[in-house]
Amino acid sequence: MNTELKLQALLDGELDARERREVEGLLAQDVQSAVLMQELKWMKAAVAGNEAEVKLPETREFYWSKIERSIETAEKQAAAAPAGRAWWLKLLYPATGLAAMVAVMFVVSGGRTTDGADTESVPEDVNAISFRSEAEAMSVVYVADENGTFNPVGQETKNEPEADK
Amino acid sequence: MPQPPDFTTTLDVQLVASSQAGDMIAFEELVARHRDKIYARAFTMMRNEEDAIDLSQEAWVKAWQRLKQFQGDSSFATWMTRIVINLCLDQLRRQKRTRAESIEQLDEELGGVERQMPIVASNPTEGLERAELRKRIDKAMIQLSYEHRTVLILHEFEEMEYKQIAKVMNCSIGTVMSRLFYARRRLASLLQSLKKEQKS
Structure with missing residues (x-):
């Protein structure tokens, strides 16, 4: 902190006892600091308690009416907010359930495996079985005929292993 | 009713x-x-x-x-x-x-201008009626930047300590002190000018 700011801090009562003694010692020795201190004192005395008197240029009723309207509007919005959240939640829950079901079906149907394991799925409603081997990069779909016998109807093989060629 | x-x-x-x-x-x-x-x-x-x-x-x-x-x-x-x-x-x-910032505001922010101001050697508010004093202080405060005016308002009118002002204004105590110092020095200079205008 420079000397000038220390003088001001002394004036404002912001120094501890040790700093106060130090700055008062400086004031006693340095004329320039004493003159500056005098100017700061005049300004502090002039400003304190001499704030310009300002009156609100509106009537009590008119001024209050806008505050009251704003409070009511804010309270209506706050009251409406939980209903809004409930509306979202109403949609959110079934949407989440549907998404979870689709994800399970997607995995079960062999659309994607992550660990290279072979997957077999049996969707009951279509009376078909799909088989996918990640190791052999192959998918086979069996569809039941009228007798309930499963026959392969589609086979897709990618990156056929060297031994099969 | x-x-x-x-x-x-x-x-x-x-x-x-x-x-x-x-x-x-x-x-x-x-x-x-x-x-x-x-x-x-x-x-x-x-x-x-x-x-x-x-x-x-x-x-x-x-x-x-x-x-x-x-x-x-x-x-x-x-x-x-x-x-x-x-x-x-x-x-x-x-x-x-x-x-846009005025050059004066930039100077104020950079600091140091207040040290170049000559010290006011006679009280620029001496002998003024209270109403006139308030009017002049108000007129001078308008010419301060909002940062300097606010520090002065919070310190002198709201009687807040440096650390309280720093918290409200979201700045350091050092910044509060230098802004307050500048505001007072600038105010002294402005009030001195108003006094001279009155005399001439």
Whole structure:
């Protein structure tokens, strides 16, 4: 902190006892600091308690009416907010359930495996079985005929292993 | 027709308690009691009547919404004043971001200008009537940047300590001290000029 700011801090009562003694010692020795201190004192005395008197240029009723309207509007919005959240939640829950079901079906149907394991799925409603081997990069779909016998109807093989060629 | 309640002998703390319980008539009485002070604080900071009305009304709305948080650690008027000061500072910061800085403001921010000002050797307010003194101080304060004016308002009118001002203005205590020093020195210089103008 420079000397000038220390003088001001002394004036404002912001120094501890040790700093106060130090700055008062400086004031006693340095004329320039004493003159500056005098100017700061005049300004502090002039400003304190001499704030310009300002009156609100509106009537009590008119001024209050806008505050009251704003409070009511804010309270209506706050009251409406939980209903809004409930509306979202109403949609959110079934949407989440549907998404979870689709994800399970997607995995079960062999659309994607992550660990290279072979997957077999049996969707009951279509009376078909799909088989996918990640190791052999192959998918086979069996569809039941009228007798309930499963026959392969589609086979897709990618990156056929060297031994099969 | 029901008569409006007579609050003439009701204390602020009682009105606050009723307001906290949802009594808007009691709150309206608090607004009526303190509206001039809250508006005046907004006006001295913003120097614009329209902004001061809007911000002071916004402060009352916020106060109603946060009444439960008022614990009575300070007076209700002090609590309200802090709310309006914060709103004014937010608005002034927004305005500052959108307007070009004057060379003087840049000088003030960089600091050091106050040290080049000659020290005022005779009291520039000596012998002035109070009304005239207030008028001159107000006129001089308009010429300060909002940062310097606000520090002066918070220190001299709101009687806040350096660390409280630093917290409200979101700056360091060192910045508060240098802004206050600049504001006082500039004010002395401006009041000196006004005195000379009066004489000539």
